[in-house]
Amino acid sequence: MPFILRGIRLQGVNSVTVSYEQRLAAWERLVEDLPAEQLEAMTTVIPLAACSTGPRRSSTAGAGRVVVDVNA
Numbered sequence: 001m002p003f004i005l006r007g008i009r010l011q012g013v014n015s016v017t018v019s020y021e022q023r024l025a026a027w028e029r030l031v032e033d034l035p036a037e038q039l040e041a042m043t044t045v046i047p048l049a050a051c052s053t054g055p056r057r058s059s060t061a062g063a064g065r066v067v068v069d070v071n072a
Contacts, residue, residue, distance in 0.1 A: 047072035 015023050042064035051068060 043067060045069050045072075 015026075018026075043066075044064060045067045046069065048068055048070045049072075
């Protein structure tokens with residue numbers, strides 16, 4: 001609920017009910033279709049302290065993906 005109130009969208013895939021073989025095939029396809037260099041180019045890593053509940057302050061907001069490093 002707190003994420004919805006802040007306009008944050010958590011996206012993912014529920015793979016619990018999918019067989020191991022299907023999950024393995026999906027990961028293999030991801031490796032083939034999305035090279036690591038391309039994934040790194042569209043990823044921004046930010047420290048947890050940089051997260052805010054206010055308006056987005058990043059010029060990259062909405063572009064690519066943002067990974068929050070909770071240890072930084």
